Amino acid sequence: MAKIFCVANQKGGVGKTTTTVNLAAGLAKVGQRVLMIDLDPQGNATMGSGVDKRKLELTVYDVLLESASVAEARTRSEKLIDGGCSYDILGANRELAGAEVEMVELERRERRLKQALAVVDAEYDFVLIDCPPSLSMLTLNGLCCAHGVIVPMQCEYFALEGLTDLVNTIKQVKANLNDDLQIIGLLRVMFDPRITLQQQVSEQLRAHFGDKVFNTVIPRNVRLAEAPSYGVPGVVFDPQSKGAQAFLTFAHEMVDRIKVM
Numbered sequence: 527m528a529k530i531f532c533v534a535n536q537k538g539g540v541g542k543t544t545t546t547v548n549l550a551a552g553l554a555k556v557g558q559r560v561l562m563i564d565l566d567p568q569g570n571a572t573m574g575s576g577v578d579k580r581k582l583e584l585t586v587y588d589v590l591l592e593s594a595s596v597a598e599a600r601t602r603s604e605k606l607i608d609g610g611c612s613y614d615i616l617g618a619n620r621e622l623a624g625a626e627v628e629m630v631e632l633e634r635r636e637r638r639l640k641q642a643l644a645v646v647d648a649e650y651d652f653v654l655i656d657c658p659p660s661l662s663m664l665t666l667n668g669l670c671c672a673h674g675v676i677v678p679m680q681c682e683y684f685a686l687e688g689l690t691d692l693v694n695t696i697k698q699v700k701a702n703l704n705d706d707l708q709i710i711g712l713l714r715v716m717f718d719p720r721i722t723l724q725q726q727v728s729e730q731l732r733a734h735f736g737d738k739v740f741n742t743v744i745p746r747n748v749r750l751a752e753a754p755s756y757g758v759p760g761v762v763f764d765p766q767s768k769g770a771q772a773f774l775t776f777a778h779e780m781v782d783r784i785k786v787m
Contacts, residue, residue: 528561528650529784530643531710532672535679536695537688538659541715544750544760545678546656547574548770551611551759552777558651560613561600563639565622565664571656572617574754576603579619587622589642590629590667596646609762614650626663635663636703640671652780661695669699673787674710678744681714681727710783713776715744742776745769 533546543566550562563586564571569579579585582601588594599616606612629635643653655668669675675696679685693709700707712735718724731739744750747769750760761770 528643528647528653529674529787530653530655530672532655532657532665532668532675533678534657534665534668534675534692535677535688536659536661536692537679537685540680540685540688541678541744542659543570543574543656544754545676545713545715545744546571546654547759548750548761548773549676549777549780550575550613550652550654551606551609551761552773553652553654553780554606554611554613555761555774556777556781558777558781559649561596561616561646561650561653562613563616563653563655563668564618565639565655565668566658567618567620567623567664568658569618569620569622570754572615572619573757574759575613575615575617576605576757577601577615577617579617582617582619585621586616586618586639587625589616590625590638592638592642596642603757605758606762609758611759611762622664629663636666636670639667643671666699666703669696669707670704672704673706674708676710676713678713678715680716681724681731683723683727686727686730709738711738711740713740713742713744716746717743718746740776740779742772742779744772744776747772 550560553560572579584594584599600614657665657668749764749767750769753760753763
């Protein structure tokens with residue numbers, strides 16, 4: 527049975543997509559069977575996984591509207607196979623923006639992804655969902671099928687404010703739509719230990735959330751930032767970089783964490 531995790535934060539620009547694709551690649555590299563789902567109409571996780579979103583015949587949009595199954599719509603990038611970090615990709619493109627409007631009148635609109643994933647559940651160890659930075663019908667579909675939420679965040683003041691909103695959202699979804707939902711952990715990303723404020727915020731997170739804060743810290747790393755322009759995760763683009771090594775460490779931590787779930 528796959529463990530399904532949303533990578534979510536209602537604040538934009540905090541590294542959700544970078545976290546999703548690099549964690550997927552890292553988990554694949556340590557021998558896990560992974561499906562990465564792109565629920566953002568921008569399709570950045572799709573492109574960052576080596577798939578051209580403009581050439582996709584079937585996407586997560588078709589799955590949500592029940593015109594295709596996950597097995598029919600998923601794909602796999604040749605770049606990832608060559609890089610030794612291959613995982614399945616349920617991609618997205620701008621068509622997905624229309625799903626918001628089209629799903630409003632549909633039955634089971636917030637549980638469509640959950641039902642679609644139930645068919646392929648046994649084929650994966652991990653399903654990672656890259657959510658858009660808003661509480662939309664797309665994000666709601668992700669949260670309704672997830673066992674937990676991974677929250678990437680920068681150690682800055684405004685990030686703490688956004689975290690409060692996300693925690694409230696998760697509580698509401700847990701109470702009304704998904705009893706299993708919980709925050710699996712907070713991942714500190716783009717971390718620079720030379721900045722005093724970041725150290726202080728990191729300590730506050732530890733004090734308040736305790737073991738909900740992942741031990742792994744993802745450093746600010748130029749190789750992670752460069753990787754999307756080459757259409758591969760940083761773990762594949764430069765495996766020896768500090769950022770790639772941090773995500774491999776994070777992958778091991780995730781495997782260990784689900785053993786006690």
